[in-house]
Amino acid sequence: MTSGTPELSRSSCKVAALAGGVGGARLAGGLAQVLQPENLTVIVNTGDDFEHLGLKICPDLDTVCYTLAGLANPVTGWGRSGDTWQALETLSRLGGPSWFRLGDHDLGLHLERTRRLRAGETLSQVTRHFCQSFGIQAQVLPMSDDLVATWVHSDAGTLAFQDYFVRRKCQPRVSGFFFEGAENAQPAPGVLEAVAGADLVVLCPSNPWVSLDPILAVPGVRAAVQRRPCVGVSPIIGGKTIKGPAAKMFTELGLESSALSVASHYQDLLMGFVIDQTDQALSGAIAALGMAVCATDTIMNTPQKRAWLAKEVIEFSLALVGKPSSTQTAEEENRSAAKHR
Amino acid sequence: MTSGTPELSRSSCKVAALAGGVGGARLAGGLAQVLQPENLTVIVNTGDDFEHLGLKICPDLDTVCYTLAGLANPVTGWGRSGDTWQALETLSRLGGPSWFRLGDHDLGLHLERTRRLRAGETLSQVTRHFCQSFGIQAQVLPMSDDLVATWVHSDAGTLAFQDYFVRRKCQPRVSGFFFEGAENAQPAPGVLEAVAGADLVVLCPSNPWVSLDPILAVPGVRAAVQRRPCVGVSPIIGGKTIKGPAAKMFTELGLESSALSVASHYQDLLMGFVIDQTDQALSGAIAALGMAVCATDTIMNTPQKRAWLAKEVIEFSLALVGKPSSTQTAEEENRSAAKHR
Numbered sequence: 118m119t120s121g122t123p124e125l126s127r128s129s130c131k132v133a134a135l136a137g138g139v140g141g142a143r144l145a146g147g148l149a150q151v152l153q154p155e156n157l158t159v160i161v162n163t164g165d166d167f168e169h170l171g172l173k174i175c176p177d178l179d180t181v182c183y184t185l186a187g188l189a190n191p192v193t194g195w196g197r198s199g200d201t202w203q204a205l206e207t208l209s210r211l212g213g214p215s216w217f218r219l220g221d222h223d224l225g226l227h228l229e230r231t232r233r234l235r236a237g238e239t240l241s242q243v244t245r246h247f248c249q250s251f252g253i254q255a256q257v258l259p260m261s262d263d264l265v266a267t268w269v270h271s272d273a274g275t276l277a278f279q280d281y282f283v284r285r286k287c288q289p290r291v292s293g294f295f296f297e298g299a300e301n302a303q304p305a306p307g308v309l310e311a312v313a314g315a316d317l318v319v320l321c322p323s324n325p326w327v328s329l330d331p332i333l334a335v336p337g338v339r340a341a342v343q344r345r346p347c348v349g350v351s352p353i354i355g356g357k358t359i360k361g362p363a364a365k366m367f368t369e370l371g372l373e374s375s376a377l378s379v380a381s382h383y384q385d386l387l388m389g390f391v392i393d394q395t396d397q398a399l400s401g402a403i404a405a406l407g408m409a410v411c412a413t414d415t416i417m418n419t420p421q422k423r424a425w426l427a428k429e430v431i432e433f434s435l436a437l438v439g440k441p442s443s444t445q446t447a448e449e450e451n452r453s454a455a456k457h458r
Numbered sequence: 459m460t461s462g463t464p465e466l467s468r469s470s471c472k473v474a475a476l477a478g479g480v481g482g483a484r485l486a487g488g489l490a491q492v493l494q495p496e497n498l499t500v501i502v503n504t505g506d507d508f509e510h511l512g513l514k515i516c517p518d519l520d521t522v523c524y525t526l527a528g529l530a531n532p533v534t535g536w537g538r539s540g541d542t543w544q545a546l547e548t549l550s551r552l553g554g555p556s557w558f559r560l561g562d563h564d565l566g567l568h569l570e571r572t573r574r575l576r577a578g579e580t581l582s583q584v585t586r587h588f589c590q591s592f593g594i595q596a597q598v599l600p601m602s603d604d605l606v607a608t609w610v611h612s613d614a615g616t617l618a619f620q621d622y623f624v625r626r627k628c629q630p631r632v633s634g635f636f637f638e639g640a641e642n643a644q645p646a647p648g649v650l651e652a653v654a655g656a657d658l659v660v661l662c663p664s665n666p667w668v669s670l671d672p673i674l675a676v677p678g679v680r681a682a683v684q685r686r687p688c689v690g691v692s693p694i695i696g697g698k699t700i701k702g703p704a705a706k707m708f709t710e711l712g713l714e715s716s717a718l719s720v721a722s723h724y725q726d727l728l729m730g731f732v733i734d735q736t737d738q739a740l741s742g743a744i745a746a747l748g749m750a751v752c753a754t755d756t757i758m759n760t761p762q763k764r765a766w767l768a769k770e771v772i773e774f775s776l777a778l779v780g781k782p783s784s785t786q787t788a789e790e791e792n793r794s795a796a797k798h799r
Binding site: 170171172200201203204205206207208209210211212213214220221222223224225226228229231232235246247250 | 511512513541542544545546547548549550551552553554555561562563564565566567569570572573576587588591
């Protein structure tokens, strides 16, 4: 374990990143560019996983893997770049359910994953195999090989996650979340080891409620994260999200939709928090929660900007390691934010 | 019932056609062009059906439906015209089984069929729904809604049909066939009614051993066919087949690979048999089996030629109905064959 030792640098820094879908995958993609691949483990939410058309679909795992493999659709963030929609077109013509968009290449992966799971492989094993096939060098782990299902309590009733998220386009007002099976789930092999062995845990800019909380709900994960230096990146920028319903969820839950609310949500875990430069005015309030703040450009609309943000997150964190977060001065925060305007 | 009455004509003739894959589908396509759609029922082999990648695949039903819908791949005869292979490419890249070629459009159909079957629909119901979606006006019926599985006894052991047919490319030497489940299968709703109500039963140019025999093995079907005027079209031309292993099977079973062997195989059913003009020399031997013979051009390499052959088969049959088959003269046979050279 080298954390906190003076010689820790970006090239030797071991990172465990917790990620959900598109935003998380993009930062994971950046981290994969700036770290030694063997030093990065991405632990991915599987609470969104569901069975559809008899296929086991793992949206967040796939988004992370496609992104790390350079295969992700750059426009949507999910699905495969240049995918086609022939199967879905026929399915739809025959009256089948087409609300969940499955491209043809994507379908091939779901078919093969489902086949392997039915043949007795675990989700971890399948994921490892897929990463090898895709040439992904970082370690990608599902949070658990056990079934954990995110349910959304809402004014339209308690909804299965994909029903809420895709079919109903996040329209119902949420009032809470429930991770069915979480209390009895085991972390997937390697998850606790990766966190315990990490110089730094990164909470990617994913939805706190339905992407990162399910991971942290797997027994042992939150406690393991609490024992390691941990920084987060806000998925909320100027009160809004780039993608997804996180901002809407905060509001519906009676909370302010802001980077401050995200920092507060993870207060027990974070020694530092990265927010967008837009939200620099929140730095003081976030620092008052007992964590260092870095306000910078967090928009990851190109692979270059993902790598840049990843480097920024790592350097901000390395500077904090071994130093009580509350000791970071406002000057330091401003310097960090100003550097990249 | 109008069969045998003088006013029976092509426009009023009710036909039940028994069909397997490509050859059978092509004649069915021709029949659909020359008959009133409501007068045609195609009863299709389901002995080749199997589960693959968790999907219920019905190769012969699909070949018939795609052909009737004008969607069939004109080169292969099976699969969809202009289909793409993205899903299979990804599946294959991930180490999945790619020996059974599934196009993307085709996959959409298998996904939807599998979904409907799991939801409790019968194969007949699903097939009827698909035909409606595809605008198919003829009635297409699976031979049974129950599972009947063709097994091939061979020098490589007893093989599931698709294992023999696709994976092993028909290379093993066959010694016999077994239709598992046939004795307890019920004909699908409408099958016996369509045969009993037909003015004419047509045995399409499909493999006798593994396409038509499974249909005839469903309890009640053979007896129903025996009670109706029945003509067949030889799938063997000049000792060979256009597609598929029928010729090879005859040889391996110790029989001559010829139209005569096919006629002999169905001797208890046929009042007339249509052979290719190439095989005209066999006419006498086939007639000696107690059936009329029509030697003509049976190659169906265009939709026009399918319609032409269908018309030929119907007219040959109409001329026979009510007349003992052995009374057809050699002159009549020659006239029929000569007409279209």
